[in-house]
Amino acid sequence: MHKTFYIDVDEEVTSIIDRLKKSSVNENILVIPQRALILQSIVNLKLLKKEAEKNKKQVMIITQDAHGQALVERAGILVQSSMEGIEEENAIGENFQPKINDDSVKEKLSENMEKKEKLKSLGSGEFFDISPRKKEATLGMEKIRQSGRKKPKIISAEGDYNLMANFSNSKDKKNESDGYAGGLDPKKERGLERLFGEKPQEQEKKINSNNDSREKKVENGGEIEKTHNRVVSSKARKVFFFLGIICFFSIFSVGVYLFFPKVDVEIYPQTNVKKADLEIEAFSNEDASDEQSGMVIPCRVVEADSSISFSFEATGKKNISDQKAHGTVTLYNGYNSDLQQLVATTRLLTEEGRMFRLVESVVIPGISEIDGKSEPGTVEAEVVADQSGEEYNIEASEFSIPGFKGSPKYGKIYAKSSTKMIGGGSTGMELNSVSENDIASAKKKTEDSARNELKERINGKLEEGEVVLDSSIKEDFINSIASPGAGMVADDFSYQVDLRAKAIVVSQRKIDKLIEDYFAKNGQDGMDIAQIKVEYGNIDADFEKNNLTIRLNAEVLLQNRINLESLKTEVLGKNTSQLREIVDKNNQIKKVELSFYPDFLRGRIPSQGKWVNIKLIEPSLE
Template sequence: MNKVIYLEADEEIINIVDRLKNTKDDKIALVVPAGAILLSSAVNLRLLMDESKNIGKRISIVTTDPSGRNIASQIGFTVYENLSDAREIKEKDIEERERIPTYQRNSEKRIEEIEEKEESGDVFAYTDLDDDFEEENTEKPPKHQKEFYISEKSEPKKPQPKSQLLYTGSNIETSKKIKGIIYSPRFWIFSIIGFIITLFLLVFIFPKATVYLNVTANEETLNIGFNLSTNNALSDTPGKATLSANWETKDQESSVSEKATGKKNIGQKAKGTVTAFNRSGKTVTIASGTEFLTGDNKRYVITQSISVPGAVVSDFGELVPGKATGPIEASEGGSVFNIGPSRFYIPALSEIHGNLVYGQSFEDIGGGDDKEAVVVSKEDIENAKKKAQAEIENKLNEELGMKGDKIFIKGLSTLEITGEELSKKEGEEAEEFSMKLKGKFSFLTFDKNDFDKMFEDSIKINISNEKKLVGTGYRNVQWEVSKFDKDKKTGEVLAKVTILTATSINEDFLRSKIVTLNIQELRAVLSKYPEVELDRVRFFPPLLLSSIPSNEKNVNIKVDYVE
């Protein structure tokens, strides 16, 4: 390299180009410090390359910046890490050009050996050899070494005399044998037979093709109606098969907890005295706990049994009712039961005596006060019962569907409550109570194998020959119970079966249509079937074939069903 220019790190591209123009040498090495502006952008380096070509300068870049060297080499510059590397590489190139190629030394050595054999008389015969002959063991010169050698020669190469190839007696004898075999009729017969066999293998045996097809599959719903019976009785519904069923029972129990929501006043009860009047002619006994109702339906109970004599007629001809007095108190606490003198109706005696027996208080009934408490209400008990029953049904629902070889369908069962236990009774004070419910389920089941056989028979009837069932059976089933008679233990069911179907591919027919076709022709044939798409074709041997073999046995068709 003739000229070395050292650049500053912040030197601009315009200044660099001006310095190149002012330099007379054509070959210039630019020493660029690491991190320089020139190396930070591929645009700057590309501009430098274009300008150097325009002014006829051959530029190389010397820098220790690895990323800068990488970018510069990609742009097309010759790149060195330092000036000593650049000089060393150049010296090696000069030495390589001056080195005598190996193939020249081998050729000269071979000529000397031939001359020695001629002088010793070991040569039996010789013949002329073409200029381009190369000895078997002669090392061929690399292409770049040959070019360097020729370019460095100062004198034109003199034409070389033709070399001489040695033939010994054994070589001539071998040559005669080979010629005898080649001109033998038997050799040509076996050659023709071998050619025919090879051609047969290449055309009919070795070529193979595998055609991969994608066929669209669609879901369909197949409705299958059938009857169930425990005694195998014939169905009254024509056109429906009857499957044998079993009547099974299962005991279940459930315990639930429920919060009490009832309200009750548990304050002191109002108390007082009541007089019972009897206008009938017979004595009436009023038992303890008998209710007395006021006109506004406030309930009181008598706390002691009393006997009320029948009515009598006075000397003046008037009816004098019999009477008896006893203690009375409100049915529950609360100040609302504090009342003044009142008349009472006795519901327990109304059916027999009507209004002839009644009660009357002549003094205030009082002493009641208010204190509210949470108690178990009737609605709380009903809700707990429904919740417990739902849990029992949920446990049974876990048995629904196909369990092994048995099928149980919801709607073919009945539930009987066999026991009920409450931790608190209605009206009792409690924040929470529990209920334990016992039940017995009775239900119909049938065999899965019987249903599968019926499904297969239905497929044969309902699926056309142009379609086929994809997979081994149905994907899922939705059951609908039309009728259920728990007494006769029979049922009528509709099964909505989801299946996957696709166009049926006649592989033998398709094979006969696609032999000898290339890929484009094969796509044209398959375009007549909208649900069939060519995925790929694999040939064997892969690099020698581009069309389907003519032998149908060597054509394999693989179908993949896609939704």
């Protein structure tokens, strides 16, 4: 007993498996059209087999799709191309009841199905195997009819039936039927002739003939569009082929004419180099005029200052024996706004009674107002212990000035140290100290950094086109000192530089303009300046009058003046030999280079100016 399922072209494998699970029998036949979705992937077929085995179902696939048959066999499922050899009396129909409201449509469908059942019992599968083109043509109509198609009613028969055994028997029967010369049983052939009035061979010829001029109905906006295939003769094909070639080359030729050829013409002019030593005067006063000298430009003064302090490691060594401790303190003046001077050796006393003295004289600023608050004046100074000994290596402390004791200044003018005093000792030991080399190295590094910072600040004040020439800057070192100084015991020291500079700046554009004017008067007619190269010599700066005397060597590159538009008109339509003659006659041109696009069209310059790009190549002194 078996059940037959008719599969749609676009039916998914999940839908087929669903229908298979609902089948009431073990043997199931799937009738699948060509190019159906399930036949496109072996994965779907293997999944179908797996689900069939899982549900204890036997499956056979009927399809005329050669590629699909190969995939089905690879998936391990039984397959054949027609229903031939399968006993219809053992079939159970699928429960499918379409809704058809039109009685006339029902009658026509019923008649068509009855004829189809009669034809199934006659002949072989090959007789009804129409060409793939015919099947494709009817595919659209089949989908239109599908919603109202009624499956043939198959009569069930009792008894045991085995699909696998029946498949083997059908193979044997097919082999026996192959013995007929026409592939059909003569009795069935006569039955078909009586039914249709034609022999099966004539019927097959008629079907094949109809394939060449079939009508294909396509649903489009509620209307049915009919298209007819027409057979084109071999002679017409040749005509169309040659016409296509002619059209292609015509379009290609028009494209080449419209877009090609293009050519770039590069003109290299004749050049000449001239040099001159010049002297230019620069005045900061606005009364300076060109009448004083032929080469005069204005200048202006720019000032800037820089203050830099760096810390360095002390690398010197010093043996200590009965040495006095020393260090740095900050002196405060909270008495009044007047300056307070303290001479060298002024005594400073700690709360523990340790006495220190100022190394040098200092002046303490008075009280000042900062944001509405009174702040005492401060200054740093170096001190040294009054006596030698390690006990003077004290930590940060506060100091009073015994000399002011008994006066209002006592307690108002005082000192504080923020670091430990060092260097005191009574026994021999070796400590780090600041050497002369340490100070010399620190001075160079700090002053160089101060100069670089100063130049950056001056450059930041320049206007567009202005330059600072060498020897036009005057430096003034306000302060350049190490603390602690050379020979002092310390692990590190600082070096501070306060630098102020004054620069006289000029405009490079105005210098170039003077050079251009000079060579325009002393150059060659018909030549233009292409490039200027300037090397500055000695520069004398008068920082009191703020004037400069600039000496320089000027080198200019002159090029011939060429009328490109006139030259372009002259070279249009010329070949390379004619172009060479034009270049040889024109003493303004050094050489000409051509670039053709595409390259295989080289040999002649286009006669239309829009396809010719001519440009002058600027020469260089390099």
